[in-house]
Amino acid sequence: MSKLFMFEKPMGMRDTFPHLYKMKKGIRDEVEAEMTAWGYEFLETPTLEYDETVGEASAILDQQLFKLMDQQGRTLVLRPDMTAPIARVAASKLLKDRNPLRLAYSANVFRAQQREGGRPAEFEQMGIELIGDASVSADAEIIALLISSLKSAGLEDFTISIGHMGFVQELFLQIVGTEERAQQLRRYLYDKNYVGYRKHVASLPLSSIDKQRLLKLLTIRGNRGSIEDARALLEGAQGTQPLSELQELLEILKDYGVENFVTMDVSLVSHMSYYTGVLFEVYADRVGYSLGNGGRYNHLLEKFGAEVGATGFGIRLDYLIEALNPPAATDNTALILFSAERRSEAMKLSRELRQQKQAVVTQNVKGVTDVDRFTAQFKDVHYIVGKTGKAGDDA
Secondary structure, X not given: OOHHHHOOOXXXXXXXXXXXXXXXXXXXXXXXXXXXXXXXXXXXXXXXXXXXXXXXXXXXXXXXXXXEEOOOOOEEEEOOOOHHHHHHHHHHHHOOOOOOEEEEEEEEEEOXXXXXXXXXXXXXXXXXXXXXXXXXXXXXXXXXXXXXXXXXXXXXXXXXXXXXXXXXXXXXXXXXXXXXXXXXXXXXXXXOOHHXXXXXXHHOOOOHHHHHHHHHHHHOEOOOOHHHHHHHHOOOOOXXXXXXXXXXXXXXXXXXXXXXXXXXEOOOOOOOOOOOOEEEEEEEOOOOOOOEEEEEOOOHHXXXXXXXXXXXXXXXXXXHHXXXXXXXXXXXXXXXXXXXXXXXXXXXXXXXXXXXXXXXXXXXXXXXXXXXXXXXXXXXXXXXXXXXXXXXXXX
């Protein structure tokens, strides 16, 4: 093996060092507890899935999929998201009685990067899926749970932008006429490239009135008057149902008492092709990109033979940690430094401390090359060395 690859990792892969692992575990435990308190049950799915099922059902671009072959020559993928695998499980095993399912997960997902740019190719997602409920009330529940989950992790200053794929799609088709042209406009919005969007609108062979309708879309924000302003952009009553759903959603979120965390953004779109209705993204200070997102995907389960509505969200744990910027976890592990002749005494003390729920490292002094440097890592040090004497403490 060449020296070049001895310490290198595949592009986009990251090591998680002990201090970061402790941070992640603490946050994960808090969020899992909150999701469980809302009645969501955790499950796990395989890391590997078939490309022709989950790979094709996923909204992740094909060039971002990690693919490999099994011994029978079938193409497998490392799961690129959790929504498609859970849809597979729900449709095949869990939806027999057709009752709404409340499922949760915490798992790593994999998306290949074309070039190194600081973006991880493997990252942990936490999220929920509410399957079998097509009502706006279900959309409100997952948004309220998302807010509650972020707060349980310690995040207080954040905003959830809410839109509706149905409204944007209807508006664009009314004005530009074809799905291909609508997709071009959606791409600018997804990339948040508003300068490019305006230039593209200016280049379109449209009337000045239609161009103004497209440009006005970018200015509609907030919870006061946004629904009415958006409705004014449409021609006729067609396409207004999504706006009525957004209005109902906002009213339900008021009942949850979380309306201050949400803001309407009717220009919001997603690159995830399976979203069909309400969708949303989470933004927080110190993070210049969405740390979580979700929405309604009523047609995804049809790919697995189940015709039910579904909605859910996912949180990027690495981005959440960046937003929280938590201090390094305090290490309360104690050290028992012992000499061989007093090993029995040291092991007895370690058992007593562990029974008191104290983390303890036992270390033979002969195995340490620099005692001062080694013991400096620990808050409490118990020296059990020499042929006689009792355990001593040195803080």
